[in-house]
Amino acid sequence: MQRRMRRWTRINDRFLLVLGLLLVWGPPAGAQPEPRVEARVSADSVRIGERFTLTLVATHAADRDVIFPRGDGGSVLFGDLRAIRRGAIRTRRLSAARRVDSVAYEVTTFALDSARVPVFPVRFASGGDTAVVGTSPRMLPVVSVVGPDAEALRTPAALASFPRPAWVWGLLGLLTAALLGGGAYGWWRWRTHDADAADDPDPEHAYEAASARLRRLERRHPSGREAVKAFYVDLTEALRVYLARRVGIEAPEQTTAEVMAALRRRPEVRAETTRRLRAVLEQADLVKFADAQPPPTESRSVLDDAQGVLDALEATRRRDEAQALDDASSSP
Structure with a gap:
């Protein structure tokens, strides 16, 4: 029994030694972290029909090309969101081996109570290989246009009557004169x-x-x-x-x-x-x-x-x- 315990102790010491070396010197040469994609929204909550910005941020190896979704994907791609236009891709270097690419979409929604921000697939190409990484879905609260204290819709009141300014009557007079003149000219052209x-x-x-x-x-x-x-x-x-x-x-x-x-x-x-x-x-x-x-x-x-x-x-x-x-x- 003591011999077996000493053997497990030596294995555990070796594992801790390898783990410590990895923590000190990092991963082995040639290993690349997996690409990471996230979706960011410019507001915590929006109103129906209000425009806001959806930004896709991709962190990946510098030797890979990122391909973001098009802006005309429709509800199949954007879910409860409606894309209005897509901006240009921006790139920021983290190091010689890593970079961050991002693209902003101007979007809106007409969903009630909440809008679903779906999974957006982002492709990474390197040579002949292509990998697809998706964003995490989330729910975006949609604020009601009607206030919380409104019990029911009310019939609109009658419009108040205001006297028409003098320039309105002058404009009507000019339009009438123009119509009469045009009619007289047309009659003369027909006669001649x-x-x-x-x-x-x-x-x-x-x-x-x-x-x-x-x-x-x-x-x-x-x-x-x-x-x-x-x-x-x-x-x-x-x-x-x-x-x-x-x-x-x-x-x-x-x-x-x-x-x-x-x-x-x-x-x-x-x-x-x-x-x-x-x-x-x-x-x-x-x-x-x-x-x-x-x-x-x-x-x-x-x-x-x-x-x-x-x-x-x-x-x-x-x-x-x-x-x-x-x-x-x-x-x-």
């Missing part, structure tokens, strides 16, 4: 709209398009420099577009003298028609380039002359077309 004729590029309908534009000018009573100039610009544009589409003269890009020269080379156009057209274009040039201000009665007379020129040119074109058809039908 003749898109079927004016926007048709077909040469066969050039006369109808030009006549429609001149009829719209009959409803205008130009007075003032800008209004008169706009009136004559529209008038001459109607004639020049007709000449380009129907007569074959590049009138929109030509001066009045060039248009007259081109018409004189057209023997089918009567000299009287050319003279009347020159008078209309020259009057318009005085308004557009010399700031002439003819009275409304004179502008109406010029508009009548423009319509007369348009009628004469169209009559000539139709006569020539009819003659061409007769010649084609009579030829063998």
